[in-house]
Amino acid sequence: MIQTQKKSKNDLAAKVTGNTRYLHDMNLPGQLVGGTFRSPYPHARITRLDVSKARAVKGVAAVLTAEDVPHLEFGPTKYKDWNILAKDKVLFIGDEIAVVAAETREAVDKALSLIEVEFEQLPAIFDPEDSLQEDAVEIHPGVERNRPMHVLVNRGDMDQAKQEAHIVRSGRYHSNRIYQGHMEPVGVLASWSDEEGLTLWAASHIPYRARETYAAGFGLPEDKVRIIVPPIGGSFGSKYVLKLHVTSAALSMKTGRPVKMILDRSEDMLTAHPRVPLTYDIEIGAAADGTFLYKELTVYGDAGARIYWSPNVLATACTRTDCIYNFGAIKAEGHLCYTNSSPTTCMRGFGNAETLFAVESVIDELALGLGMDPADLRMKNIVKQGETTVHGYKLDTCNLDLCIDKAKEISGWERRNELPANRGLGMALANHVSGFRAIDPRFDGSTAIMRINLDGELEIETGEIELGQGMSVTYARIAAQILGIPEGGIIVKSGDTGRYPFGIGTLASRSTVMGGNAVMKASQEMQRQIQALATQVHGEGAEFRDGQVHSDGKAFTLKDISAWYRARHAGEEFKVKETYVPDTEMPDATYFGNPSPNYPFAAHVAEVEVDPDTGRTRMIGYWAVHDSGTIIHETMAKGQVIGAVAQGIGWVLMEDFQVEEGVVRNPSMMDYRMPGAHDIPHVDIAFIQEPDPNGPMGAKSLGEVALDPVPGAIANAIAHATGKRGTRLPLSAERVWNMLQS
Template identity: 30%
Template sequence: MIPADHTRRVPVDGGVGASTRRPDGVPKVTGDFAYASDLWHESMLWGHTLRSPHAHAAIRAVDVSAALAVPGVHAVLTHDDLPAEEKHHGLEIRDTPVLARDRVRYHGEPVALVAADHPEIARRAADLVRVDYEELPVVVDEAGATAPDAPVLHPGRTDRHAAHVPHPNIVHRQPVVRGDVAAARARAAVIVTGEYEVGMQDQAFLGPESGMAVPDGEGGVDLYVATQWLHADLWQIAPVLGLPEDRIRMTLSGVGGAFGGREDLSMQIHACLLALRTGRPVKMVYDRTESFFGHVHRHPARLRYEHGADRDGRLTHLTARIVLDGGAYASSSPAVVGNAASLGAGPYEVPNVDIEALALYTNNPPCGAMRGFGAVQACFAYESQMDKLAAALGMDPVELRRRNAMSKGSLMPTEQVVDSAAPVAELLERVRRRPLPPERPWESGGPRGAAGPDPRELPGGLSNTTRGEDVVRGVGYAVGIKNVGFSEGFDDYSTARVGLRVVGGEPVVSVHTAMAEVGQGGVTVHGQIARTELGVERVVIRPADTRVGSAGSTSASRQTYVTGGAVRNACVLVRGRLIELARRRFGGNGDPVWSDPDLRPFDGAIVTATGERLVGIAEVLGGETIEIERRWRHRPTEPFDIRTGRGNGHVQYSFAAHRAVVEVDTGLGLVKVVELACAQDVGRALNPLSVVGQIQGGTVQGLGLAVMEEILVGADARVRNASFTDYLIPTVLDTPTIPVELLELADEHAPYGLRGVGEAPTLSSTPAVVAAIRQATGRALHRVPVRPEHLVDLAVPDTGLPTPD
């Protein structure tokens, strides 16, 4: 029987809303998945990069003769060997040299390249390159960068931000001003201030930078690489090689994580230069230490906040100054500044705001995109302030947040209206009402047992440094707001090519995009969308490359929204073309539907316009193929006003709340995070299992920033801990229970009502953990990551590294 509602379709297995398994899941956990570092070619050479041992130095001379004399070395390249007039690259500002010419500006900057028969030969040859350096004074902080006699790190700047900054060592400055802060301050019953610091965090992806460039013998090159944005790489590579873009073909290789660290170029241009010079394929794979030098990190930040409130706890005003250290080159610092400024008040209604955010040029390692992108740093500060304000008012910290929580229709400090769900109060209430984890025996005074508590359950873990005598428990809450998608007027679009054909008597859908699958599960979601829109079980996801239009970056929680929207749009057009074909072949002028609800899914049947005959998709297609490529854009945004910060700068907002339960050994300063409960509005969960996994992953990354992860940079701007021996990341033994509650409050502006998921939990998990540690210890804790010496009174030797507050 044909349904009266012609828009009705049978729910399909593996479609939108189902927790389908990832096609790359089993190969990854069994070790069969091919990553970029597994690339191989019989005639390939190995590339290696010589990096500067100094953070700031003039290059007086480079001598490569000894390196070229090493047997097995095929090429040694310096800045003088670059083939085109363009010798710089950069995501927003082309200020990063492909190879340093007359100056190096950070520890680890590339100076020369070597191609050899074996990676060890390449490394030994690189060691023989003689570089005559003259060390220069380093700029490491705001005082040094903006002093009247400060060395200007990028003289003669002409980028679009140069005219709006008070000093050339400031990359970008963005104020956000609303209302009358001075008048509000005079009316406030309670005012709290705080100064906060966020350390430099690394993305710590498990697969280091890697790829292979293969010359085509006609002056062009094929590049197989692990990246986050194929086309952005292409747009930067082509001018440096002096080639038109169609002579450079890029294909995504297996990516072992990204989190923002692969948005900037690393080895891409270097491998292409060596391949074109030698006429041989060139493979480059960074080891872990080189990886720490070879990509950008999260901006370390210093933040100064003031909050005021009336006696009822209603916020009267907020002031903030956010200083981000961008390091030696701009990367995405301007956009990070825009996020920090526009989201710097948090998910709260504040009528009077005065925020200033800026990023510096220094000789510290370059910083750019990392999960949370400017909002992470601000969230730690404003959530710490909310706890401080609650204490000053004698109010429950969750109730204070609920009382000031924004909702749909609220105004951002930029005066943009939040025009979709903003369930901040509900998210907080959901995590608060969850049952707390049961008390441990040593907390309740119960028996310990003959063997004592399991050391894995104690602060310090298997190192067994505590027996539980001084362990106390704390509970903390936090909530955050993160934008979704590219902002400030950026033309944020994606492209998808969808084909429908018959293979072996069955209809098969192919989906081709340039989306970088970096672990987020886009290859799964695209198949789900195709099954839902076309009712066809067999879906083939083609390799991502530049033979199809750009999909934008796999960042900003945007890929399901934007590329998913493009896939859906192309599928709808394919469906329309199929219906037209059916009408031509079988007659009728009505609106056919895909299938009768009594039919089993994936019969691939459509109904002709007469409403009497069911015709299979394979029968309609015959030997024809339908293929359509279309772009999809989200609604436009606009730049923030450079003086006031006003503007509809963001397309969508994402919200998450956390409750952290921690145990702290107050005698040794050790922390065990027991539980990190999260509630998040996801609009609609296209793949609930994947969504929960994204939330849990983001939560753990925020936990790492709270208690262990930091790149340590000395007073000489040199990195001190470029290895996983010294840079600590959470392991499975550090990972707490992470219960997740999903809200699905559809955003009417987004495909399927979805909301970007991956970044928001990274914001609120950090301040929630720190709030719980504060409650347990009574310590102020103005800096992350929290170290043992922050929790106990120890005599700490002067190491030249950041000191406890």
């Protein structure tokens, strides 16, 4: 049975000792097992569907098809193209046609094997540029040229800038699909009752947005959908909103019993929503002295067969990197296209890291053409503190120049031209946000509730979600520093739309700044109210400090303070509630605005050695310097950077989610190569710590900006080592070897 799981004061200790209870460990009385019958074709019309034999299997409680579920317009963004089950047509291999709930896994598998379907295969499209053609087959009715989203951004006089350019470098760059590689496969436990409505135990780190999406799919009021988030075994963007949550809910609503569905790894990868693959046509022009004059960019994004969060990725790809450099004139055009592949979605640094692969590569090509040091060319063109960028980002703090200087110092950049053969050093810069106003136009903040319980423990409730990034420890540390109590005495609770305050969720690097500011405000208000209560109880001489009230030589604990409050407020608990609302701006139709409270920056340097006989790249060293404001927890911050660098190394050198004609060719962790300990070099990390006025304790975000420069830095190092420029990720041994032979 599911038992109330008290949040640990030390989340790490619970995980290391095996006491953390993930979704796999949770069960309800009368629970059924669920399974899905999926399309074997990328694009086909369903001409016949017979589930009668499946329904007759012993132990089967329900078999649902499109005839058994609502057909309402819904989806997690403004593009409402979701369904619960495919009715007339399937759009990708793995598309959901029918779902089964039964007493046992064996009964589910037998029922699935007895479902009879006949198809009329239709022409399929797998390339975004093909989908844009006038004669391309229509994937979603009424979507012109299969393009649900078109981005156009123009700043400055592009024609004049092109005329003035002394040097131009351009190219076509490709970022690939990669699998988020979460340790815990996707799963859900759904329970329906007429009284309580729908309850989902689901590893979503945007549960309030997920609740809104799922309620719309069933035509339910939002307060009839509750999402409880168990500890999450990894996500990196994959576990926002998921069709599995919806289909399990449909089964529970039909049977009146709880239904648990957990994908095995192959099905998880078959139906995975990987990183959005992007193709870039990019051109940057500069004056003879290296001053950037313009950047022109065209982006093609593969949304797959349905919209998840790919629109945010495309918008980021077309704009974010313009706020690192002063490019002069800017032009960007983005095409988000439907194809008959599995839908794509967010992944750490989404839209920014892959664009920087292209941008930073072209900047190195400009430096080569100008005979300039790549670091000097970057330094000449970066944004500075106090500036407002071309897209309206207000840089109250920006220490990118110090990041570059420090990265050069600790990496020994001056030895770049004296390296042995086949060795190379590459640099790349990055920026990111600390929350983003356009994620939810209705609200862009966070709420924290702080209470002192009867035992004198301090509890913090938040709508943001812990998914392993260390949010709970960060919030505890902020409160501890303000209230003067040990971190170990603070419990952070989150992850229940029926109990805890509303939150946008953990995405867009928002948890530290948005949630942290709310916790800071609540801590300050709690401090004020405790002092007022102490004065009321013990007079003007009473003082609250170091987590205790001191009066007449005596010290009173939080347990005493709780008792004082309850005695004076009819037994009510001592709690405060504070909401942080940042002074951010919703970007306008041209993507101009100040969408984040503050902006982190980074400069990374990679050193590689390339084997000319095999094309294999070996990482020799890595140096990462970050401007993320005040670092609240240095050990955790360094862990974020090391993890991001490891993830980036995997992406650039080995990871490739291979999908051919809609078929996933490597749907197992044996065939999908991810980095191990021996693939990661020592990562030397430094922080430029200037407190930011808009962050809690002066902090800015770190988790995503730590990945953003990695592809560009490694690609530039490989180009420096070989004299050859790789333009398609991953830069695997085979691809680098072929590049060297050309």
